[in-house]
Amino acid sequence: MPVLQSPPGADDRAPARSGSRRPHPYETGRPPRTDAFLVGREVERQLVVGAVDGADKRGQALLITGEPGIGKSSLLRAASQRARERGCCLLEATGVESEEGLAFAGLQLLLRPVIAAVRTLPPAQRKALATAFGLEEGPAPQPFLVGLAALNLLSEVAGTRPVVLVVDDVQWLDRPTAEALAFLARRLAGDPVVMVAGLRTGHDSSLLHAGLEAVELQGLDDVASRDLLGAVADHLDEVDREQVLRLASGNPLALVELPASWRSDRTAATRPGSSLGDAVPAPAPLSARLERAFAARLPELAPATRDALLVAAVDAEDELAEVLGAASVFTGAPVHAAVLEPAVRARLLTFDHARVRFRHPLVRSAILQSESASRRRAACAALAEVLGDQPWRRTWYRAQATTGPDEAVADELETAHAENLRRGSVTAAISALERSAQLTGSSARRGHRLLLAAELGFGLGEADLVTRLLGEAEAHALGELDRARLEWLRELPDDTDLRSARRITELVDLARRAATVDVDLALDLLVAAALRCHWGWPTSGVRDRVVTAVAGLAGTETDPRHVAALAVAQPLLQGRRVGNLLSRAGSSGQTDPEALALHGMAAFAVGDQPLAADLLRRAGAACRREGRLGLLTQVLALGSAVGMDLGDWRGAAAAADEAHRLAAETRQPTWRAGSTMTVARGHALRGEIAVARRLAAGLENDAGARGNVCAGASALLARGFALLDERRHAEAYAVLRRLFDHEDPCCHERERMPGIMFLAEAGVRAGRREDARSVVAELEDAARATPSPLLQVHLVYARAVLADDARAEPAYRSALEHDLARWPLVRARLELAYGSWLRRRRRPSDARVPLRSALETLEWIGASTWLDQARAELRATGDRTSSRDGVRREPAWQDRLTAQELQIARLAGEGLSNREIGERLFMSHRTVGAHLRHVFPKLGITSRVQLAALVAPRR
Structure with a gap:
């Protein structure tokens, strides 16, 4: 129903009142033409209507932003009207501030008309959506699985006719709904589904960061403002009209609503405290003036109507029966729909047999602002009484109605937080715990509940939220265990130097104290300390402290966190031990994605890339089945680095690309940087030098700002690879050599391993063979202490290419006898180096065999730099099967x-x-x-x- 119309049975017009105020067109039965609110919005209207018109050809999402009253809702109504005219499936919802904490309330309201199509979804998605909406019992669904279920539900509905989603006031949607809509918005291009959403300027929302096409509305220009004012207020004289134009500042709602409260007595109209605001410098914000303009109509209404309006303003749902039931409780007497008719005539709301809708969000705000806090709380209490079949909403409104400590309500909220987690709404669970803490009398329990909320925020990657909650919790009388938990949680937003030995020592000491009562917390603290070791690469002594603490946790050897912490803190010295633990774990039957991911991380850290690839592949499949996009981001980032080492460059690029997108979606900047490390290496190896250098510069900035040695090492690898591609061998060697200088701030014993093969090649070509041999000799000592496959295969290559001519052939033959089936790039480059050596020894016939094998593998990998070398070497042997110089080759299909x-x-x-x-x-x-x-x-x-x-x- 168009907002500007009254419902059946509620369209009587109020007679003009006596007095100095002239009648507004609505009161005389002369509403402005139906598109009055779109005067001056022809371009924006065409964009919105055009999106709806093209819904059957291309999915699209638009976000309309602007200040209150600027015309967002009018454009959304235009979208809805066009959708009806074209026979689209129209789904609408509006966010309401009072129910921001109610999980998936907005999404359930939006999908309610098509929920029957849920039966067409795969079982896991059907279960996730039903559990999220509280329609079925079950384990907590992953939020992104709910989003996928909603996407496929809409896709099914769109199979018969296009779907148009119209969502207003998204800043007040509950966060799980906003995140689900952001998930949808990113993925609509291939479906006949259009989303048009409105967001108030100055508010945040997941949709604001979802990459939607944004339409920012500005005030109308002078011509459009005068046209609109003339359409709705031709009763004003010239002086009054100019005053309204000045106050409205191009805001369409102000141009329509301010004249309705205008008085011909200009002195009265502009004196301080009048309904229109003050005609003095620095006037109140326009939204406040508009709220006062709406509020000015309230005193003329009967008390029963004002009571019903207050209940409707508090209630986020738009169900008429619910509002009337709560109003009856509030007043102590039966309330019927007729009580709302005066509010319709005052142009505050519309209603029909089922729904109540305010004409504008500022009407709701005006009602709430005009009422006392005690009456607002009483309205919340009345609403709670009629929500017996909706426990979470009942508890939420009970909490809103409570002023001081109330342990019973606080306990209910803590219980409700568990219910929200079961439904897959972490953010609603956080809201419940925060409000529970506010109503808790005991300082220790209040701090504990704030820490529980912070821990959930930690899982979401919400650094600002975690920082705020930890600051509040710290002010309370926390026990020793909660103090340790607080320090662990500080690891998410912490932006201190990652090389800080003091911070790692603090985490280790906290873990030792926590271990006596909470081994799980102790392991979490030690994993955090180990990750700091990986990123910041402090001295070996500091890393040893982490290893000693992990080893001291008796009975945890089978816990994947134990294995991962050892591997990440000391990958070389603990390589053999970690390998034994991974072998003993026997992950072949493991299906838990977190355990697989931790074992995959451990295998990656110690350089067992083949095992890591298998574990991370299975972890990724499990994450996809369960909709765990946060963990999937980490798995893909690690997997992309593994794929790069194993020569699957295209697969690595695809994984890194997906990890990069998901890291932004799941708010994990550290793992986004991790995927960038792989991407930078990949661009350098494919000869895309400019991109590689730009990404390397970004990694170097991160390395400097946070002491991220790992990022610095990756930047050196990318720069060294790029210089090799440009045949600048001496410079490449100098850059890569820094990775093996223990005094260099970017020396990282684990991250330098993929550079050994490239250092050896650069050393030979730059005439630095002896220096490269000294590096290899040092690495040989490390190789005797660890079975790291990554280290071993790179040394296999380095030994062969650095050998003297007298020993080169047996060295190459010995190297090629190694099992390199999972290391195709290493084998191909060995064959290329061996074939080149044979050709230089004037043995062209012998050289062709390894060179042809290398050429085939390098074409499959897409290693353009070495591919060109292989072709050139083959041509030099007299082989005519390789491409001729200057002939353009078709790129590989990938x-x-x-x-x-x-x-x-x-x-x-x-x-x-x-x-x-x-x-x-x-x-x-x-x-x-x-x-x-x-x-x-x-x-x-x-x-x-x-x-x-x-x-x-x-x-």
């Missing part, structure tokens, strides 16, 4: 696709359906189909059979 297209193509080639691919990559099956429609012509194929042949593993 290089014709974007990272996301490559992911989809590989999965489709493996035989997965569009729906199965969509479930894995968190997109709808229609979006998958849209991507494949781009993939096929790019590859020059027409069937999945042909795609499967391309994707088939290389033999």
Whole structure:
């Protein structure tokens, strides 16, 4: 129903009142033309209407921002009207401030008309949505699985007609709903679904960071302002009109509403305290003036109508029966719908047989601001009484009605926090714990509840929220265990120097004290300390303290955190021990994604890349099944680095690309930086030098700002690889050599391992063979202490290429006898170096065999730098099968696709359906189909059979 119309049975017009105020057009039965609020908004209206018109061709999401009254709601109404005219499935919802803490309330309201389609969803998604809405019992669903379920639900509905989502006041949506909508907005392009949302300027929302096309509304220009004012207030004389134009400052709602309260007595209209505000310098904000303009109509209403309006303003739902029931409790007498009709005539709201809607959010604000705190609390208490079948909402409103400490309500809220977690709403659980703490009398219990809330915020990656909650908790009488928990939680927002030995020592000492009563907390503290060791790479003595503390936790050897902490803190010295623990763990039957991820991290740290790849692949599949995008981000970032080491550069690039996108979506900047490390190396190795250097500079900034030695080491690797690609061998050697200088601030014993092979090559070409040998000799000592496959295979290469001519051939033969099946790049570069050596020894026939093998592998990997070398070497042997100079070669099929297209193509080639691919990559099956429609012509194929042949593993 259009907001400016009254409902059936409530459209009587109030007679003009006597007095000095002239009648407003609405009161005389002469409303402005239906598009009056869109005067001056032709461009914006066309953008919104055009999005709806094109919904059947392309999904789209628009975010309209602006100050109160600027016209956001009018544009949203235009979208809704167009959707109805075109026969679209229209779904609408409006955020309400009083229910920000109610999990998925907005999403449930939005999807209510189409919820029957939930039966078409895969079982896991159907269960997630039903549990989130409280329709079924079950374990807590992952928030992003709820988002995926909503996406596929809308995709199914859109199979018969386009869907248009119109959401107003998104700043007041409960956060789980806002996050679900942001998830949807990022993934609508392939579905006939359009979202148009309105956000008030100055407020934050997940949708603001979702990459939506934004439309920021400014005030109307003078011509449009005069046109609008003329349409709604032709009763004003010239002087009054100029005064309204000045006060309205181009705000459409002000141009419509201020004249309704205007008095012809200009002195009265502009004196301090009048309903229009003060005609003095620095007037009140326009929104305050508008609130006063709406509030000025309230005293004329009967007390019963004002009571019902207050209850409706407190209630976030728009159900008429609920409002009337609560109003009856509030007044102590039955209240019927007729009591709202005077409010309709005063242009404050509309209603029909089922719904109550305020004409503008500022009306709700005006009502709440005009009432006393005690009456607002009484309205909340009345609403709680009628919500017997909705325990969480009842508890929330009971809490809103409570003023001082109330242990019973505080306990109810703590119980409600567990219910919210079960429904998958972490943010609602945090709100419940915060309010519970406010109503708790005991200082120790209040601090404990704040810490529980902070721990949930930690899991969300909300650094600002965690910092605030920890600051509040710290002021209370915390016990020793809670003090230790507080210090562990400080690790999320901590921006101190990662090399700080003092901070690592503090975490170790806290872990030792906590271990006597809470081993889980002790392990969490030690993992935090170990991660600091990895990023900041302090002295070996500091890292040893972490290892000693972990080893002292008896009975935890089978805990994945124990293994990961040892590996991350001392990857070389603990490599053998970690390998034994991983072997003993026997992860073949493990299905828990967190355990697989921790074991994968441990294998990565000690350099067992083949094992890490297998563990992280399984962890990623489990994360996708369970919708755990936060953990999946970390798994992909680690997996991309592993793929780069193993020569799967395209797979690594696709994983890093997805990790980078998900890190932004799940708010994990550290892991976004981790994926950037892989991306920088990849660009350098593919010869994309400018991009590699730009990313390396960003990593160096992070290294300097936070003492992130790991990022600094990755930047050196990227720079060294780029210089090698440019044949600047002496400079490349100088850069890479820094990684092996213990005095250099970027020396990192684990992160330098992927650079050994490149250092050896640069050393030979730069005439620094002897110095490179001294580095290798030092690494040989480390290799005897650890079975690290990454270290061992790089040394295999380095020994061969650094050997004297007299010993070179047996060195190459010995190196190629190693099992390098999982290390194709190492093997190909060995073959290339060996073939080049044979050619220089005037043995062209012998040289062709390893060179052809190297060429084939390097083409498969996409290693352009060494690929060109292999072709040149083959030509020099007299081989004419390689490409001729100057002939443009068609790029490998993988290089014709974007990272996301490559992911989809590989999965489709493996035989997965569009729906199965969509479930894995968190997109709808229609979006998958849209991507494949781009993939096929790019590859020059027409069937999945042909795609499967391309994707088939290389033999």
